């Protein structure tokens with residue numbers, strides 16, 4: 001997404017590949033990357049909406065960007081620095097990931113607590129002059145007014161202060177004119193990254209209907225694949241290896257992609273465990 005070519009990028013993801021480590025700290029045998037060949041460039045002032053179905057990898061991408069999972073330093077640069085290795089990025093407040101479990105406040109808690117949590121997080125951002133803000137479905141428990149105010153505030157921060165925001169959400173209410181860019185991810189792969197103006201040129205539907213159309217197509221194609229597998233006498237669902245996207249044969253382990261997530265992540269457990277097997281992060285939080 002190369003708008004404002006003249007300024008330095010604030011977020012650079014270059015052929016990102018990632019697999020959650022198994023309990024031995026290594027990618028499970030036979031695994032293929034959960035996030036695969038994912039590249040994206042954003043600049044100061046960009047407000048990027050990250051969309052995709054449940055389990056597509058949005059939270060994983062945001063957490064990698066937030067320095068919570070180790071990847072090769074050249075794969076993810078935030079403000080020109082490695083998000084995982086340069087701990088000053090987050091400790092200085094230049095980079096901030098806000099998700100459901102930040103500060104130990106789970107958004108599934110009672111309304112008033114969650115709302116307090118949300119306010120506190122925004123206050124943190126405001127007071128620490130965050131330059132790159134990663135928002136992971138943070139408005140689920142906000143009422144209509146609070147959400148509208150927050151979105152307005154965030155937009156202003158980008159326009160006036162040049163912050164960069166990536167916002168992963170399934171809630172499109174009030175977002176029609178919010179993002180400057182939209183990024184669509186499916187099964188850990190980048191499907192589309194483009195400025196909102198371009199999206200509006202290509203589709204005369206609302207943002208929600210446009211995204212709905214993408215996700216419907218994705219689901220229909222997946223169903224077709226499953227039907228074909230079944231018709232060919234194969235199991236309908238491919239065998240899933242924990243923490244990765246697919247598949248099967250441990251003999252292929254030697255040829256698997258280089259693991260970039262072998263070390264446990266910072267602040268959060270990243271070990272693929274039985275309790276979260278097969279669930280997206282938000283699903284785990286909702287349990």
Ligand SMILES: Nc1ncnc2c1ncn2[C@@H]1O[C@H](COP(=O)(O)OP(=O)(O)OP(=O)(O)O)[C@@H](O)[C@H]1O
Pocket residue numbers: 020034052053054055056057058059060061242243244269270271272273276277278279280281282283
């Ligand atoms: N700690 C973990 N260990 C192993 N696998 C994980 C872990 N966290 C998430 N996953 C897997 O990664 C995949 C992507 O999950 P992720 O939470 O990134 O998706 P998402 O797009 O944010 O989903 P949602 O929209 O439901 O929040 C899921 O299949 C999930 O099972």
